[in-house]
Amino acid sequence: MKEQVRNPKFWVPSLYLAQGLPFFAVAIVANQMLKSMGVPNDELNHWTALIGFAWVFKPLWSPFLELASSKKLVVTFFQVFGGICLGGVALALHAPFWFAACMAMLALVGISAATHDIACDGLYITSLDEKEQAKYAGWTGTFFNAAKFFTTGALLVLAGHFEKTLGVVTAWTICFCILGAMMVGLGLYNSWALPLAKNQVSADTNVAAIARTLREVIVEFRNKPGIWVSVVFIILFRAGEAQVQSIGPLFLREARHLGGLGLTTAEVGAVYGTVGTVAFLVGSIAGGYFTSWLSLKRAMLWLILAVNLPNIAFYLLSYFQPTDLAVIGTALSVEMFGYGFGFVGLILYMMQVVAPGKYQTAHYAFATGIMQLGFVLFKLFSGDIQIALGYQHFFIWVMICAIPVAVLSQIIPMTARPQPQEEEAAPPHGAPQHG
Numbered sequence: 536m537k538e539q540v541r542n543p544k545f546w547v548p549s550l551y552l553a554q555g556l557p558f559f560a561v562a563i564v565a566n567q568m569l570k571s572m573g574v575p576n577d578e579l580n581h582w583t584a585l586i587g588f589a590w591v592f593k594p595l596w597s598p599f600l601e602l603a604s605s606k607k608l609v610v611t612f613f614q615v616f617g618g619i620c621l622g623g624v625a626l627a628l629h630a631p632f633w634f635a636a637c638m639a640m641l642a643l644v645g646i647s648a649a650t651h652d653i654a655c656d657g658l659y660i661t662s663l664d665e666k667e668q669a670k671y672a673g674w675t676g677t678f679f680n681a682a683k684f685f686t687t688g689a690l691l692v693l694a695g696h697f698e699k700t701l702g703v704v705t706a707w708t709i710c711f712c713i714l715g716a717m718m719v720g721l722g723l724y725n726s727w728a729l730p731l732a733k734n735q736v737s738a739d740t741n742v743a744a745i746a747r748t749l750r751e752v753i754v755e756f757r758n759k760p761g762i763w764v765s766v767v768f769i770i771l772f773r774a775g776e777a778q779v780q781s782i783g784p785l786f787l788r789e790a791r792h793l794g795g796l797g798l799t800t801a802e803v804g805a806v807y808g809t810v811g812t813v814a815f816l817v818g819s820i821a822g823g824y825f826t827s828w829l830s831l832k833r834a835m836l837w838l839i840l841a842v843n844l845p846n847i848a849f850y851l852l853s854y855f856q857p858t859d860l861a862v863i864g865t866a867l868s869v870e871m872f873g874y875g876f877g878f879v880g881l882i883l884y885m886m887q888v889v890a891p892g893k894y895q896t897a898h899y900a901f902a903t904g905i906m907q908l909g910f911v912l913f914k915l916f917s918g919d920i921q922i923a924l925g926y927q928h929f930f931i932w933v934m935i936c937a938i939p940v941a942v943l944s945q946i947i948p949m950t951a952r953p954q955p956q957e958e959e960a961a962p963p964h965g966a967p968q969h970g
């Protein structure tokens with residue numbers, strides 16, 4: 536029987552909402568929960584950063600998902616499984632060894648979410664033609680960020696309310712039950728709504744053949760001209776941003792006598808999940824138009840400065856420690872706008888400089904893994920640095936971290952270097968080349 540293909544408007548929103556929910560649950564919500572439970576900044580960032588390695592290494596197992604009969608099967612399985620694991624976090628909070636149990640369940644959420652990302656994007660690409668991909672591209676970002684709006688806004692406000700009325704453990708139990716139920720619900724809905732997206736499995740498609748192809752992809756990536764400089768650039772790009780995104784929300788929660796702003800969980804949700812998210816989205820759109828107008832090479836330094844200079848807002852907040860939520864929200868909006876505006880530069884660098892070549896899609900996936908590695912590495916030690924320096928000096932340190940990548944951006948190429956086998960066929964000097 537012929538498969539009934541539903542209009543993308545019935546499944547693109549649910550697909551990318553399900554991609555965002557577990558990601559932000561691990562990246563942001565878990566940190567806020569652990570902060571409420573009294574876990575120190577250094578310890579909570581150590582563990583949540585380690586869980587982030589799932590997104591670093593996902594390109595290594597992504598080819599093996601082709602062995603499944605369809606991408607829809609992979610997507611819906613990991614949505615339901617991820618939802619069960621989120622519910623497992625809620626149960627783990629009540630165990631005598633609650634911290635270890637929570638970390639184990641969050642690790643499963645991370646692995647599940649990272650694997651889901653691979654199949655999710657693959658399903659989108661294979662189920663839509665180029666015209667439809669362009670048409671619904673804005674929807675993917677909108678609903679991914681809708682997950683951020685919900686988790687860092689509405690959910691934190693709800694958690695803050697229940698912390699006051701029911702206690703910390705019960706509050707976060709409810710929140711992770713809500714997340715788990717949403718993911719299971721999305722998985723069940725998508726089992727009906729998603730196109731099948733069958734994998735093209737041939738007779739020679741097996742684990743050994745896929746492993747050989749993966750090895751070739753890795754070797755080709757390693758042999759790209761200037762690849763190690765590109766790796767360093769991608770990692771350093773995230774040096775300041777990763778640290779401030781990890782410590783900033785915790786600083787807002789920290790008691791005022793310890794240098795923080797003493798906001799409640801609900802107040803953090805109000806400023807980060809609402810005005811902060813909107814500022815980030817506006818900045819991202821503006822950054823794309825700015826780079827298109829100026830070109831990546833000419834825009835890159837400005838994009839790096841846009842990511843890092845607004846971090847002075849956090850220093851000023853730590854210095855003056857204002858109590859007015861409108862002032863705090865305005866400062867965070869400036870920082871989040873700059874973050875969204877400048878981060879476009881890293882995405883385009885990976886697309887236009889690192890990815891081009893024989894295995895463009897796979898190499899872009901490798902580049903995004905390296906990008907996540909940069910975030911994880913700097914998040915891993917951000918808590919230790921903050922405790923050693925205090926909040927004010929930490930935010931100065933974060934801005935200093937921008938100097939190496941700003942300098943490097945001025946001395947490395949901002950266009951793809953030709954592969955050795957391509958050099959003979961390269962156009963003569965002065966001929967137009969795509970970058």
